[in-house]
Structure formats: structure tokens, C-alpha cells
Amino acid sequence: MRIALVGCGAIGSEVLQRLPQLSGLQGLRVDWVLARQPRPDVVDWLAQHVPGAQLLQALPEDARPDLLVECAGHSAIATHVLPALRRGIPCLVVSVGALAAPGLVEELADAARQGGTRVQLLPGAIGAIDALAAAREGGLAQVTYTGTKPAAAWKGTPAETVCDLAALTAPFCFFQGSAREAAQQYPRNANVAATVALAGLGLDDTEVRLVADPQCSENRHQIAAQGAFGRLSLELAGQPLAANPKTSALTVFSVLRALRNAVAPLAI
Numbered sequence: 001m002r003i004a005l006v007g008c009g010a011i012g013s014e015v016l017q018r019l020p021q022l023s024g025l026q027g028l029r030v031d032w033v034l035a036r037q038p039r040p041d042v043v044d045w046l047a048q049h050v051p052g053a054q055l056l057q058a059l060p061e062d063a064r065p066d067l068l069v070e071c072a073g074h075s076a077i078a079t080h081v082l083p084a085l086r087r088g089i090p091c092l093v094v095s096v097g098a099l100a101a102p103g104l105v106e107e108l109a110d111a112a113r114q115g116g117t118r119v120q121l122l123p124g125a126i127g128a129i130d131a132l133a134a135a136r137e138g139g140l141a142q143v144t145y146t147g148t149k150p151a152a153a154w155k156g157t158p159a160e161t162v163c164d165l166a167a168l169t170a171p172f173c174f175f176q177g178s179a180r181e182a183a184q185q186y187p188r189n190a191n192v193a194a195t196v197a198l199a200g201l202g203l204d205d206t207e208v209r210l211v212a213d214p215q216c217s218e219n220r221h222q223i224a225a226q227g228a229f230g231r232l233s234l235e236l237a238g239q240p241l242a243a244n245p246k247t248s249a250l251t252v253f254s255v256l257r258a259l260r261n262a263v264a265p266l267a268i
């Protein structure tokens with residue numbers, strides 16, 4: 001299986017580093033890494049760790065990867081994922097919050113239909129997406145998601161206009177609204193809100209709270225859902241990646257799991 005990886009930041013580089021641990025599974029290799037303007041250190045790192053991969057800004061017309069894996073950013077959906085789907089290349093997506101842009105869910109489905117292929121939204125930093133999506137089939141009454149991160153993880157976001165992050169002494173909820181609003185206002189911190197919403201009650205009917213906690217060192221995700229299936233309550237404390245504390249390590253493992261499932265004779 002020949003893979004094109006979009007994005008070589010915290011998630012992308014960690015996926016590349018850990019890929020050899022899947023080496024029991026034959027034939028999985030990254031042949032293309034797509035980046036915007038790769039820094040010299042990224043170029044050197046790739047030459048050292050993935051010498052067989054071409055580092056490019058876009059997938060060449062004649063390239064035929066078996067799978068494109070997006071670990072870049074919201075804009076990469078339009079730049080890389082939509083064109084790949086139209087060319088018939090299946091895609092995995094971690095920047096799920098991008099789908100909060102009006103019409104993008106339908107555009108992705110249309111592109112996949114046009115190419116006769118599929119796009120899979122990865123659970124990333126969250127769990128219980130299987131249970132939530134199954135529960136939806138029976139009817140959901142309410143889904144709420146609370147995302148809590150260390151105060152520093154909200155630097156450079158609109159949270160700074162609501163509170164003084166550096167001065168917080170207790171957890172502070174600076175956002176309460178729909179999953180669509182959360183994902184659009186916090187593109188690097190609320191992908192999980194969009195994932196929970198797309199699996200469950202939808203982007204406009206999923207209630208989201210975002211919290212800055214000066215005392216915590218983990219990224220905490222809480223889901224509370226109820227419906228015909230019963231009740232679900234999930235609390236997940238994710239270890240942040242050193243390279244990007246906004247991002248939980250589980251996101252990397254979610255990509256690795258999807259790659260394993262793509263080639264393993266038995267998928268789970």
C-alpha cells in the first residue's frame with residue numbers, strides 16, 4: 001500500500017516515526033509527503049527518516065497512491081483531500097473540524113462519489129465514536145461535549161479575548177455554543193467537537209463547552225449522551241504531544257490504527 005501523507009507537523013512526523021512499528025504488516029509505505037513550504041529542518045528530517053519519500057507541495061498528476069492521509073490543517077481538505085477523492089484516491093482525515101464550513105460535508109461526499117471512492121473521518125483524540133454513531137441509529141436526545149486543555153494550549157485563539165489565560169487560577173469555561181461554532185472559532189483545538197457532532201446529533205445540535213484549566217497538564221475530553229440506546233458518559237485524559245501541546249498523542253495512534261486496519265487481514 002503506497003501512502004501520500006499530507007502535513008509533516010506534530011502528527012505527521014510522529015506517524016512517520018512510528019510507522020515502522022507496523023512493519024509486521026507487509027507493503028505499507030509512505031511514498032509522498034505533501035507540505036506547504038517545508039522548513040529546512042523538515043527536509044533534513046525526512047531525508048533521514050523516510051528516505052524513499054518524495055517531499056512535494058502537491059501530488060503529481062501521474063501519482064497513484066492507494067491512500068491519502070491528511071494530518072495538516074483545515075485548508076488541506078480543499079487543497080488536497082477534495083482533488084484526491086475526485087481522482088479516486090481514498091482519504092483519511094484528521095482535520096475533521098473543517099467540515100463545520102457550510103457545504104463541505106456534502107462537497108466531500110460528492111467528490112468521493114465522483115471518484116468512486118470513500119473518505120473516512122478518523123476519531124483522532126477522542127473515543128466512543130463507534131458507540132455514538134451506533135446510538136444515532138436508534139435516536140439521540142442530547143449530546144454534550146466538554147473539551148478542557150491547559151490554559152497555555154488556548155494561546156493564540158479567541159479565548160484570549162474572553163479571559164487572561166496567564167492569570168487564571170481555576171478552570172474557566174470561555175466558550176459555550178454549538179459544535180459548528182466551536183470548530184470554526186477554534187480550528188486547532190475543537191476538531192473533536194466536530195467529530196462528536198458528526199457521529200451524533202449534528203454540528204448545530206451538539207452542545208459544546210471549552211475550558212482552560214491552569215492546573216491540568218492533559219487534554220481532557222468529556223462526552224455525555226442519551227437517547228433510545230441508554231446513556232453514555234466518557235472521560236478521556238489525553239497526553240499532549242511534545243511537538244504541539246494543543247494535540248493529543250491519541251490522534252497519532254488513531255492514524256496508526258487506521259493504517260493497520262487498512263492492510264491487516266482482521267480489522268478492529
Ligand SMILES: NC(=O)C1=CN([C@@H]2O[C@H](COP(=O)(O)OP(=O)(O)OC[C@H]3O[C@@H](n4cnc5c(N)ncnc54)[C@H](OP(=O)(O)O)[C@@H]3O)[C@@H](O)[C@H]2O)C=CC1
Pocket residue numbers: 006007008009010011012034035036037071072073074075076077079094095096122123124125126187188189191192195243244246247248251
Ligand atoms: N481529529 C482530532 O482529534 C485532532 C485533529 N487535529 C488536527 O490535525 C491537524 C494537524 O495537527 P498537528 O500536526 O498537531 O499540527 P501542526 O501545526 O504541528 O502541523 C501541521 C502541519 O501541516 C502543515 N499544513 C497545514 N496546512 C496545510 C496544507 N493546506 N497543505 C499542506 N500542509 C499543510 C503545516 O505547515 P505550515 O508550517 O506551513 O503551517 C504543518 O507542518 C490540525 O488541523 C489539527 O487541528 C489535531 C488534534 C486532534
Ligand SMILES: O=C([O-])CC(=O)C(=O)O
Pocket residue numbers: 125187188189190191192193219238246247248249251
Ligand atoms: O488533540 C486533542 O486533544 C483535541 C484537539 O486538539 C482538537 O479537538 O482539535
